[in-house]
Amino acid sequence: MLNKNDHSGSERGQHMKLITAIIKPFKLDDVREALADNGVQGITVTEVKGFGRQKGHTELYRGAEYVVDFLPKVKIEVAVDDSSVESVLDAITQAANSGKIGDGKLFVTPLDDVIRIRTGERGADAV
Amino acid sequence: MNEIIEVKYALDTFYFLVCGALVLWMAAGFAMLEAGLVRAKNTTEILTKNVALFAIACTMYMVVGYHIMYSSAEGGFLPSLGFLIGAENTAEEAIASGGDIYYSARSDFFFQVVFVATAMSIVSGAVAERMKLWAFLAFAVVMTGVIYPVQGYWTWGGGFLSAAGFSDFAGSGIVHMAGASAALAGVLLLGARKGKYGKNGEINAIPGANLPLATLGTFILWLGWLGFNGGSELVLSNIDEANAVAQVFVNTNAAACGGVIAALILARLWFRKADLTMALNGALAGLVAITAGPLAPSVGAATLIGAVGGLLVVFSIVGLDKLKIDDPVGAISVHGVVGLWGLLAVPLTNDDATFSAQLLGAASIFAWVFIASFVVWLIIKAIMGIRVSEEEEYEGVDLAECGMEAYPEFTSSRK
Numbered sequence: 001m002l003n004k005n006d007h008s009g010s011e012r013g014q015h016m017k018l019i020t021a022i023i024k025p026f027k028l029d030d031v032r033e034a035l036a037d038n039g040v041q042g043i044t045v046t047e048v049k050g051f052g053r054q055k056g057h058t059e060l061y062r063g064a065e066y067v068v069d070f071l072p073k074v075k076i077e078v079a080v081d082d083s084s085v086e087s088v089l090d091a092i093t094q095a096a097n098s099g100k101i102g103d104g105k106l107f108v109t110p111l112d113d114v115i116r117i118r119t120g121e122r123g124a125d126a127v
Numbered sequence: 128m129n130e131i132i133e134v135k136y137a138l139d140t141f142y143f144l145v146c147g148a149l150v151l152w153m154a155a156g157f158a159m160l161e162a163g164l165v166r167a168k169n170t171t172e173i174l175t176k177n178v179a180l181f182a183i184a185c186t187m188y189m190v191v192g193y194h195i196m197y198s199s200a201e202g203g204f205l206p207s208l209g210f211l212i213g214a215e216n217t218a219e220e221a222i223a224s225g226g227d228i229y230y231s232a233r234s235d236f237f238f239q240v241v242f243v244a245t246a247m248s249i250v251s252g253a254v255a256e257r258m259k260l261w262a263f264l265a266f267a268v269v270m271t272g273v274i275y276p277v278q279g280y281w282t283w284g285g286g287f288l289s290a291a292g293f294s295d296f297a298g299s300g301i302v303h304m305a306g307a308s309a310a311l312a313g314v315l316l317l318g319a320r321k322g323k324y325g326k327n328g329e330i331n332a333i334p335g336a337n338l339p340l341a342t343l344g345t346f347i348l349w350l351g352w353l354g355f356n357g358g359s360e361l362v363l364s365n366i367d368e369a370n371a372v373a374q375v376f377v378n379t380n381a382a383a384c385g386g387v388i389a390a391l392i393l394a395r396l397w398f399r400k401a402d403l404t405m406a407l408n409g410a411l412a413g414l415v416a417i418t419a420g421p422l423a424p425s426v427g428a429a430t431l432i433g434a435v436g437g438l439l440v441v442f443s444i445v446g447l448d449k450l451k452i453d454d455p456v457g458a459i460s461v462h463g464v465v466g467l468w469g470l471l472a473v474p475l476t477n478d479d480a481t482f483s484a485q486l487l488g489a490a491s492i493f494a495w496v497f498i499a500s501f502v503v504w505l506i507i508k509a510i511m512g513i514r515v516s517e518e519e520e521y522e523g524v525d526l527a528e529c530g531m532e533a534y535p536e537f538t539s540s541r542k
Contacts, residue, residue, distance in 0.1 A: 060398040061332035062405065062457075063445040 015082040016111040016127060019089065022050060022104040023096040025074045034095035035078065038088055041127075046075040054102035073104060079114050079127050132226045133218070135364040142363040143234035149354025150241040154181045156347030157248040161255060162533075163341025164404065164456045168523025169256045170336060170533035176251045176260060180267045184244035187272035192243060193236055195276035196283070202290040206280045212236045229362070238358055242302055243271050245355070249306030252456035254313050257320050257520050260528040262513040266503055270309055274499045278305055278492045293488035294480040297359035299419035299469030300489055305496045307463025311452070312500035317513055319453030321520055330448045333455070336534075338403055345407040349383055352414045356421045371422055378421045379414065382433025386413020389437030397441070405441055408457045412440035412465040419466075420473035420480070432472050436465040 023031060028045065035043060049070035056069040080088050089106055097103055116126040158177035162170050194209035213232060221228045247267050254263060281288040282301050295301050323331055335341060356379045362368040390409020394402040413433030417424075424432060443460035447453075454460065470489050474480040507513055514520075519527035526532065 059332075060400070060402070061334050062402060062448075063398060064330040064332040064448060066332035066334070 016114060016124065017080055017082060017085050018109045018111045019076075019078045019080060019085070019092070020107040020109065021076040021078075021092050021096065022048070022073050022106075023076065023092075024098065024103060025072055027096045027098065027103075028074050028076075030095040031076060031092055034091040035076075035088065038084070038091045040078055040080065040084075040088060042078075044077040046077075048073050048075045052102070052105065071102065079111055081124055081127055129222050132222055132229075135226060136221055136229050136231075138364045139229050139362055140231040140234045143230055143238045143358060143361075146354035146358025147234070147238040147241050149351045150238070150245060150358070151351075153241075153245055153348050153351030153355065154248060156344045156349075156351055157245075157252070158344065159340045159347060160344030160407070161252045161456055163337040163339065163344060164252070164335035165255050166333065166523070167336040167534050168525050168532070171525040171529045171531055172260055172523075172527075173251065173255050174533070175529055176263055177248060179260075179264055180247050180251060180271075181244045183264060183267045184247045184271040185240050187268055188240045188243045188276070189236075191272050192276035192279075193239065195273065196239070196279040197285075199280045199284060199286065201285045202287055204281070204287050206277050206284075206286075229364070242298060242355075243275055246275050246298075246302045246306040246309075247271050249303065249458050249462045250310040250313060252458040253307075253310035253454045254317055255455045256524065257514055258313070258317055259511070259513055259515055260524070262507050262511055265507050265511075266309075266313070266500070269503045270500065274309065274496055274503070275305060277499075278495050281491065281495075282488065288484075288488045288491060291487055292479075292481060292484040294473050294477065294484065295419045295470060295488065296421055296473075297356045297418045299415055299466045300492050303415045303418065303462035304466030304470070304489065305492055307459045307461075307466060308493050308496040309500040310454075311459050311463060312497050313504050313513070314452055314454060314459070316501070316504045316508060319451060320455070321517060323453045324448075324451050335404065335455075341404065341407055345410055349380075349410060349414065352379055352383070352418075356418055360422065375421045377426055378424055378429035379417055381426050381429045382413040382417030382421070382436070383410045384413065385430035385433030386410050386416065386437035386440070389413075389434035390441050391437075393438055393441045404457075405444070408440050408444065408461050409437035411461045412436035415462055415465045416469045416472060419469040420477050423473075423477040425476075428476055432469075432475075435472070436468055439465050439468055 021031070032043065050073050051069060051071055054071065056067055056071065058065050058067050078088065085108065092106060113122060114126040115122050154177065158174055161173050161177065165173055189212055191210055193212050195206040198209055199206040215232050216228050247270055251263065279301055280286045282293055282295060320333065323333060325331060353376055356375050357372055360368065360372050360375055363372055386409040387406050390412065391401060391406045394405040413436045416432050416436030417429050421429065440457065440460050443464040444457045447460060452459070467489055470485045471482065473485060474482050504513060515524055515527055
């Protein structure tokens with residue numbers, strides 16, 4: 001139940017960011033632990049495929065060549081308060097780093113509001 | 128004395144029934160193998176095809192096929208037409224025959240009918256992912272009711288090929304090469320899957336969706352083949368026959384193993400990595416290769432016969448692609464090319480067989496099945512078409528023909 005008297009978070013002066021991390025799948029556990037250590041309570045994880053500068057390669061299936069372009073990755077989305085952004089970015093970077101090409105990227109985007117569906121809390125209370 | 132006749136009758140009948148049940152289980156093997164090698168969007172349809180063709184095969188063979196195959200004139204060419212599967216032996220008849228009648232007539236039908244379904248099932252893989260389901264089932268009616276039984280009559284049914292000395296113990300030619308011939312006719316009229324072959328001669332890979340299923344299917348076929356070859360000895364109940372059956376089991380298994388090893392090594396040398404699908408096809412190729420003569424060879428020879436099959440199948444799969452004959456599961460290679468090898472391998476270890484009789488049989492079976500199938504496919508194509516539309520092929524035949532996905536993960540709306 002949204003409280004219509006509550007204005008959006010930015011009007012109340014609360015600033016939040018959405019951090020999107022694309023990482024190698026086997027790094028997921030490490031990143032999750034690092035986020036928990038940093039006080040992040042909720043994350044969303046999606047299986048995705050993609051490539052950056054780490055291009056694909058060719059394989060053979062029954063003698064016919066095919067290109068493996070897209071590599072499996074994991075996408076993590078976390079909503080954080082502005083004050084926590086840098087420490088969370090650090091935590092993810094450290095945990096997801098393997099030093100090899102294809103480690104992934106972090107994206108930081110502004111977040112207008114966050115609402116907890118069960119209680120209607122908004123803003124920092126809902127993060 | 129009568130009691131011994133009764134027990135042997137019961138034992139040999141039981142043997143037919145159990146082996147027949149093992150061959151029936153091969154239907155599950157084909158279904159899983161094919162489901163694993165097609166794309167997810169085409170899985171439901173190929174499973175439906177496999178279930179339906181089995182039912183059609185058993186029914187048509189019961190209605191008309193069995194009579195064509197086993198009640199036609201000895202040494203002849205033209206089959207006689209008749210229906211249903213005849214009467215059962217009575218105990219008095221069996222005892223009065225002094226043991227010459229040594230198994231239930233129904234058990235013979237049961238053992239034979241599952242072979243028809245096996246032959247028909249070979250076609251379903253080759254035409255996968257782009258054939259209309261009902262066109263395929265229409266063809267199955269004719270193949271299992273007439274085409275297969277006629278060449279079955281010429282051989283196992285006592286027709287002219289049997290009289291000429293053609294030797295095919297469990298059906299490298301009669302079942303496997305025949306199925307592949309029908310498949311080849313269909314594939315030539317059907318055309319390749321969209322996107323399989325490029326404009327400049329490229330051969331594009333279309334990987335299968337579920338290799339665990341493909342592997343499971345192969346092992347199921349491997350197990351069922353023990354019934355396929357073992358039961359074809361037709362008798363168990365004395366020492367010589369029991370030994371023969373054991374030899375057949377051992378050789379059948381050994382040939383499969385030889386096929387796997389040869390195909391895997393060749394794939395590793397040629398493609399730089401271990402191609403699981405080639406190993407699976409190699410096992411089946413080994414089994415097909417030994418099927419024409421699993422009794423006479425030594426175990427070592429059986430392994431080698433299977434190994435040659437494993438090599439041939441890899442070359443054939445790549446070769447057919449170069450000829451732009453699109454066979455998603457390698458059925459024509461496994462069952463046709465290696466089926467022919469299986470027939471020709473028989474005289475190598477069996478003095479009662481001759482190359483000329485084997486060649487006559489191979490040519491006759493191929494010519495009859497291929498030409499008859501081609502005509503039937505043409506008729507079906509003219510009446511209803513045999514290929515789905517380009518859009519249906521793109522979206523997948525699961526939705527187009529069956530209205531349901533095999534792996535409906537993301538979008539099911541539950542009420």
